[in-house]
Amino acid sequence: MTLAFNFIGIVTNDLSASLAFYRTLGLDIPEGAETEAHVEVLLDGGMRIGWDTLETIRGFDPAYELPSGSHRVAFAFEAASPAEVDEVFAKLVAGGARSRVEPWDAFWGQRYATVMDPDGNAIDLYAPLSVS
Incomplete structure (x- = not known):
């Protein structure tokens, strides 16, 4: 296959x-x-x-129903820098997106944030905190 x-x-x-x-x-x-x-x-x-x-x-699929409750899928977008994570997050929220997780410095070495798209899918924004 x-x-x-x-x-x-x-x-x-x-x-x-x-x-x-x-x-x-x-x-x-x-x-x-x-x-x-x-x-x-x-x-x-x-x-x-x-x-x-x-x-x-x-x-x-006439019987299709949209899922309800929390998101089932998350999409992640890599930013060029931690500052870009903050900028894009602020722009999306200002445009009406719902904030799920405010930007923060994750213990795994990334600036990370989550917003919800208009259909309730989680959109993660991230960037390395430092360049190796």
Whole structure:
């Protein structure tokens, strides 16, 4: 068997809000994509990330229900510096993202913070505290 993990899919209640959030994180999502039922972009390294509206998913899985409770998946974005972690965190929160974990210096040697995307997925921001 030759499987290759190369796609992450996000089901969203509000495609416009989700795409705006991920654009703030630096993803190159084409303008106007908000009008589509399915959007995907190719990331550096060959991985793809995509978004489907709830209606799109229910089009082939009518019984689909959004999960409830705490997040089940976390995505992590590496920043160039600890200061960038703080800057991006502040920008996302100012834009309406919910703070989960304020920036802190983790014992494993990273500046770390967590915000929630518009659909309740955890987004970790991190950078090494020092360069080796």
